[in-house]
Amino acid sequence: MTATEESVPSGSDWAELYTGSARDAHRRTLLELARADDRIFCVDSDTGGFEDGFAAELPAQYANVGIAEANLFGMSAGLAASGLIPFAHTMSTFATTRACEQLKLDVAGNNLPVKVVATHGGLSAGHYGPSHHALQDLAIVRTLPHLTVLVPADAGETALAVRAAAHHPGPVYIRLGRNATPRVYQEPYDFTIGASVQLGDGDDLLVVATGALPVHYALTARDVLAERGVSARVVNMHTIKPLDRAPLLRAARETAGIVTVEDHLVVGGLGGAVSEVVASEHPCRVRRVGVEDRYLDTVGDERDLLEDGGVTVDRVVTEALTLLKPTRTDAYSARPDAYEPRADHHNTRRR
C-alpha cells in the first residue's frame, strides 16, 4: 500500500480539509498516521499546538523535550535507532542554523528515519524579525548526506508529503510555512518523493518554483506572461533533494532557459541546485529569483518581506522576459561570419 492510498480524502472533503496552513495540515496528518502506526512518535520542542490534540490522545507517542533543539535531534536519533519513526518539530532556522551539527551527525550521518518538521520556512515568520527568518536552511540541508528535502506547495500537498515521509526509510527534512497560503491542488494526487509536478505547459521557458508562495507566484507570472504572448511551463519542485533533473534538462534543451523562484537566498537553494544540474549536463541560462544576499531587517508580513528581498510576481516576469532577449553571445553567433572571428579570437588570446 502506498502512502497516498491510506486515508487521503478526495474531492470536496479534501478542499475542505486542506484549506489553511501547512502546519495545521501536518498536525492533522501526523495524528492520523500515529493512530494507525504506534511507531510514529511526535517529538516536540515546545512548538505549541500538540498539547490538546496529539499529546492528549496519544500520550505514549508524544514527548516534549523542551526548548532544546540539539537535544531534540539527539533524542530523535535515539528513538529512531530503537525502531520508532520520530517526527521532530522545530522552526526551520533552529533546525538548521542552531542544531545543524546534531542534524548532520546524529540524524543524517546515521541515516536514521527521523522526520524533521521544520516550520516557519523562509520568510513565512516575516513579522517576527530576522531571528525567525530561515533563508539558509535549504542550502544547509542540501549538503547533508542521506537527507531527503521536501518543500510542499500548499496544505494539501503537505498532507501528502508527510505521509510519504513517514513511509520513507531514511531521514527527511520537511519545510513548512507558518501561514495559510493559496491552494495549488484541488484534489490529492500521486505524490512521489523526487518526482516534480508540471503545473502548466509552455514552449518558451521554464519557471520552476518551490514552496507555497513561490509556486503561487510562478503560476501568477505564467498568466501575466501569457498575456504578453509568452508561454511558460511551470514546475512545482516539491523535492529539493533528490532533485528531479529531467524537467530541467528538457527545458535546457527545448526552451530559452529557466527561472527559479524560492523563499530562500539566491545562493544554495533551488536556484543553486538547478544551476548545478544544467551547468554540468546541458548548460542553459538560469535566472534566480530569491532573496538577495543581504540581511533583511525591514518590518512586514511574509509577502512584504519577500518583496523587500526581491521575490515578487513582477520579478519573475521580468527575469522570464530577460531570458527571451537575445544575449550578446547570441547576437555575436548570429553574425554571418560568426565562426571565423571566434576561431581568430581564440588564437589572438593565445598569442
Added chain:
Amino acid sequence: MTHEDVSIEELAERAYRAREHILAMGATEHGTHVGGSLSAVDILTVLYGSVLRVRPDEPRWPGRDWFVLSKGHAAAALYAVLAEHGYFPPEECRTYGQRHSRLAGHPLRRLPGVEFPTGSLGHGLSLAGGVALAASRTGRDNRAFVLLGDGELQEGSNWEAIMSAAHLGLGNLTAVVDRNGWQISGRTEESVGLEPLADRWRSFGWSVAEVDGHDLAALRALFGALPRTPGRPTVVIAKTVKGRGVPLFEDRKKSHYVRLTPRLHERATAGLRARRRNQT
C-alpha cells in the same frame, strides 16, 4: 550473556590488557587520546564485563543494553574493551588510524559494538536519552548507558539532555562522568569549573552516586543496583585519574593526546607492568 561468574581478578586482568592495547594504539602513526582513554578503561571494563546485557556475537540483538561513548575521543579505550570482550579480535587494534581500518580516531558505527558514532562533544546524552525513552514508551527493558567526559559537560547540549531526561522520568538511563579533572587546556576547574558537580546533577532531578572510577568492585556493586531511585535517571560521578596505570602519564595535562615513539611505548608499557606487579 551472564556476568556473575566474572571475578574481580578477571576484570582487572581485562582492564590491564585493555591498557596495553591503548598504549599500542598510541604507538601508531597518528597517536591517540591516551590520558582520557586510560582514565575511562576501568569503567568500560566493568560495564562490558559485568553490567551491560549484550551479545558480542550479535551486536544489534534487540534485547541489549545500549552503550554510548559520548567522549568519543576515548575511542581507543572503547576499542580495547570491545576487543577484550569478543566484538572483534584484539589484533585489529593494531590497525588503529590506518587506511581502511574500522578503528578511526573517533568511533564509527560500522565497528561492531558502536551504537552511535561520536566525537563532537555534547551529543551522547541526548542519544542515550532517546534510546531510553523509546524503551520506556514501548514497554521494553533495554537500558541506556552513556560515558561523558567531565570537560564535555561544558557543552550546553548536555544540560538540555539532563533536564529533559529527569523530566521524562528515564529510570533506565545511566550517565557516567569520567571525572579525571582535566581538559586540553588544563584542569577543568581552572577552565570553566564544574563543581559542585554532584549537587548540580542532583538539583536537576537525577539520582547521584560518587565512586572511585578505578575501584572495579565498587563500580560493579554500584552498577548492579540500578536504578538507584525508581523513575529517575542515575548519574555516576566516577573520580578517575587521567593516564591511570601508566606513571609517565598519570594526572598530567600532557597525557591528553600522545604519539608514543617506540622508546616511549617501551617505557610506558614497562611502567604499566610495574604498577600491576606492585598491586598484586
